[in-house]
Amino acid sequence: MSNQTLEQNTLLGGWSAYAPLTAEDKAVFAEAMNGFVGVSYIPTAVKTQVVAGMNYRFKCNASMPPSDVIWEAVVEIYAPLGGKPPVITGIQKV
Secondary structure, X not given: OOHHHHHHHOOOOOOOOOEOOOXXXXXXXXXXXXXXOOOEEEEEEEEEEEXXXXXXXXXXXXXXXXXXXXXXXXXXEEEEOOOOOOEEEEEEEO
């Protein structure tokens, strides 16, 4: 994708539209959620925002095993520059 096309689709500093997850998105989500216990979050789509690093908003299906009840939630993750690990910055039930 050319820079011109990217600029037309994303406002600088703004959020992208929700899109299917890439392998990189899945890796960021898995690393940030490593060790998280309680609710199970399965990402279904992601939107991103370029900052000093990258902000992610993962739209997820959430459940608390062993219950079969599923709800939608947004998991926010920040991936800093310099190879530092991504961190969860917020989780909101939708």
